[in-house]
Amino acid sequence: MTNTLKGRRVRLHDMTLRDGMHPKRHLMTLEQMKTIACGLDAAGMALIEVTHGDGLGGSSVNYGFPAHTDEEYLGTVVPLMKQAKVSALLIPGIGTVDHLKMAHELGVSTIRVATHCTEADVSEQHVTLARKMGMDTVGFLMMSHMNSAEGLVTQARLMEGYGANCIYITDSAGHMLPHDVKEKLGAVRQALKPETELGFHGHHNLAMGVANSLAAIEVGCSRIDAAAAGLGAGAGNTPMEVLVAVCDLMGIETGVDVFKIQDVAEDLVVPIMDFPIRIDRDALTLGYAGVYGSFLLFAKRASQKYGVPAREILVEMGRRGMVGGQEDMIEDTALTLARARGLQAA
């Protein structure tokens, strides 16, 4: 097979300090943020995302309280960057217009307005304002496996119409396979204006992070998310150091140094993991059953509390079609399963 990607250029966007907040229960220290961000910057990373795992304003009972505020994290990292730009995620309804203005004032250059993949209409206010403020404005369609190619085209066009200059197809559950990625991103690429960029955010629950990213590049994606040592929700994001090495071998330009990013992953990120980020049966189930990546730790906690295996809770969450924002239903589901077991046993 010929390598059709040789000579292509992609902008890599690092997720370690935002998606990586999920497995850290949002408790990264400022020192950890600083060290990792500086390592990524020195490795040549173009964009680095920093916030609570659920984006600006995520600090809450529903999502978890972080060790520091978004202001503290951003205020610490942004001034230290020599060449990297810093982005922030914002889910309308969790993050407000005031959060957006705060991030802009602190020097955040890219805002990623995230909605469920059928709800792009709720992004209008934040996308319009970000664009008015001159920010690199991204529409981020989460749980994209739950919408068809045509459906995603409609949602992407809405975000583009509000002013987004880049649209992301986000595989929040790590459920998509390379042929889905090609079909969905290919359709969205065709439908958007040529100057609107296309991005892909992968999770590694079915070990497809790198393969899916390459499929995305093949159909015209110019921005790709990944995290050093894969630190992210579920089995993690696409492992950045692996993606960089593969791109290098394929002649895809990333601007990131192959060995420096390996060292960031190995020396700075692996040591701060609370548990190994790997495809254990629960993370695999997220991918298999199409469940939101950040539900993993909630399901493990509910499993301990109610004595129902996390895998069963996750399968049931997938069957019920639960999406981001419905974290409270995990405990509810565990309780229902526990009661059903009790009744059966009785």
Ligand SMILES: C[C@H](O)CC(=O)C(=O)O
């Ligand atoms: C808030 C989520 O963690 C956003 C994300 O990274 C995803 O949907 O995947």
Ligand SMILES: [Mn+2]
């Ligand atoms: Mn993610």
